[in-house]
Amino acid sequence: MVRSLAALAVGLTLIAASAAPNAPAAAGPVTFLPGSEGMGDPYYPLQGNGGYDVGHYDLRLRFDPDDHSVDATTTITATAVQNLSRFNLDFSGPQISGVLVNGAQASYHRDGQELVITPPNGLLSGSTFTVAVSYAGAPKAVSDATGEQGWLRTEDGVYVASQPDGARSWFPANDSPADKATFSFRISAPEDLAVLANGEHTGTDSADDDGYRTVHWEMKQPMAPYLATLAIGHFVVNEGTVGGMPNVTAYDPSLADESKDLHDFTAKAVAWETGLFGPYPFSSTGGIADGDGSVTALETQGRPVYSGGPSDDLEIVHELAHQWFGDSVGVRSWRDIWLNEGFATYAEWLYQEQHGGPSAKEIFDEHYRKTGGFWHLKTGDPGQAHMFDENAVYLRGAMTVQALRTKIGDKVFFPLLKTWAQQNRHGTATTADFVSLAEKLSGQNLRPFFDAWLYQAAKPRV
Ligand SMILES: [Zn+2]
Structure with missing residues (x-):
């Protein structure tokens, strides 16, 4: 609504x-x-x-x-x-x-x-x-430049992943x-x-x-x-709780290996993300592993769908981060899709940083060294056919978030994530809304910064 x-x-x-x-x-x-x-x-x-x-x-x-x-x-x-x-x-x-x-x-x-x-x-x-x-x-x-979406048949039934159309x-x-x-x-x-x-x-x-x-x-x-999603077929269903709410996960028996962490790691990731992003926005969580992996995982609300099973724990971190960034705080226009994918990808970087892996800054540095085609689209307006471009939207979206963290400092950055999720809970928002909030909390003029990171098809200076 x-x-x-x-x-x-x-x-x-x-x-x-x-x-x-x-x-x-x-x-x-x-x-x-x-x-x-x-x-x-x-x-x-x-x-x-x-x-x-x-x-x-x-x-x-x-x-x-x-x-x-x-x-x-x-x-x-x-x-x-x-x-x-x-x-x-x-x-x-x-x-x-x-x-x-x-x-x-x-x-x-x-x-x-x-x-x-x-x-x-x-x-x-x-x-x-x-x-x-x-x-x-x-x-x-439905099929378009972004791939096959919607009603996806399986041998024994169906599952649904409809982004964007x-x-x-x-x-x-x-x-x-x-x-x-x-x-x-x-x-x-x-x-x-x-x-x-x-x-x-x-x-x-x-x-x-x-x-x-x-x-x-x-x-x-x-x-x-x-x-909205639906999955019908033969499933192994696990029911538990996390933070007092239901955690319902299910996997097709043929995906047992790929799904061995799905239930317990979903609970772990939701608890970790609640600490970072604020209260979980829905009254239940979980995940569904089905299909052959021919489409990507999708953050279907409250219960992400993993086609072919989760590829790794970080994919679960990503789809569950979308519960805050993408599902509860939705985009009003698809042009702002980096608000979903940049933040969910950045959650993967933060997870690694806080669990013995490389820091988010180290991951940023590795990508920043890239040249050529990596910088050829605009992160804040990649075009319909490229709205899920791995480099322009996911990686450079997350790099924008990391560059912002460096610019405004952790003391402003982490409260900003929680405030953004809280102020727009169950609503929709735009890039301009995010820029305004970041400026308000940091007291800095961030227009040139966001212009360089989001609206230029070129490597920004750091
Ligand atoms: Zn995503």
């Missing part, structure tokens, strides 16, 4: 309450206009949609492992932020059988990744509405990192298969006549759609 819009909606609801639901106010003519088809992200302009703000997703999905198909209904509760004659969702999933808005049949059509919905009556700004989309068939992953492969969404919402999952599968998702396991229904049982998971803190 977008905080500022939620606050606005409270005021507008009072106006809407004086009018009949979904009808123009009696006082005069009310104009209803279409919501925009995107939110204008510089890298993914069609992601997300204008005119409303999602509060909750309810995903009900029945999975048939024989043909990898689903029979699903996603119900979205949202608040209009303009008078809407129609609105869009992002959806590239299988055949739709019907769309209801506030329980009434709505007309719809599909246009590329856009699902365009026209409710029987206009929706007044400030009013809360539901939209339920029913669909069935076999979802397919794959959520629309399996559920209709306002698929912008800027519109966070809570999620409920009601996932049905044959009872010999395990079902995992984000958040807490809140119940399992007994099997029906077909041998399917429904497993309930809840993500109670706001989550961007691309961070």
Whole structure:
């Protein structure tokens, strides 16, 4: 959920309450206009949609492992932020059988990744509405310059890793990192298969006549759609606690070797990162190891997914650091992706520094010696096709953080990390917000510093 819009909606609801639901106010003519088809992200302009703000997703999905198909209904509760004659969702999933808005049949059509919905009556700004989309068939992953993403098939089921644009492969969404919402999952599968998702396991229904049982998971803190996950298949599940909250990890039995540290090291890393970054932002943690390693690990909220199993302990440190930097403090625009990847990579450096390895400064020095192509993109604006570039975004992002630490000193730097995580908890932020906070806490003019590190395709002077 977008905080500022939620606050606005409270005021507008009072106006809407004086009018009949979904009808123009009696006082005069009310104009209803279409919501925009995107939110204008510089890298993914069609992601997300204008005119409303999602509060909750309810995903009900029945999975048939024989043909990898689903029979699903996603119900979205949202608040209009303009008078809407129609609105869009992002959806590239299988055949739709019907769309209801506030329980009434709505007309719809599909246009590329856009699902365009026209409710029987206009929706007044400030009013809360539901939209339920029913669909069935076999979802397919989305593929673009950043790789395969979304619904990823396995031999015995599926797992989901959707950054940046794959959520629309399996559920209709306002698929912008800027519109966070809570999620409920009601996932049905044959009872010999395990079902995992984000958040807490809140119940399992007994099997029906077909041998399917429904497993309930809840993500109670706001989550961007691309961070939603689901894993169905044969899993070894471990349940424990860390800091009083559930730690649920699972691995495909074929990944037992790669996953031997997953459970205990997840608990260890969360405890260590809580000391550095402040309170863990969600009410449970864990990890899921599945798939063949053909995609990279992803920081799916509260429970990262490790394709092919964790490659090493530092990968677990990285994905869990994203719980603070990327998930709780989300980017509003993909151009700022270094705020996620630079900080998570820097967490790996700090972990090594504090556990008998090289210092973060030594790792920085090793990379700083590099020449040529290492410096050829802009860390703060790498371009859509290069937004996950190892050198420009991960390594030079972490180098930016280390260079900042050197410039402002440990006494300002470590409180800055905690303040950043706390002030933007469960929200979204921009590079400009980070620069402002760093300047405020350090009392230094840091614009030239960040310009050199983020917005030049050249090696900065140190
Ligand atoms: Zn990462």
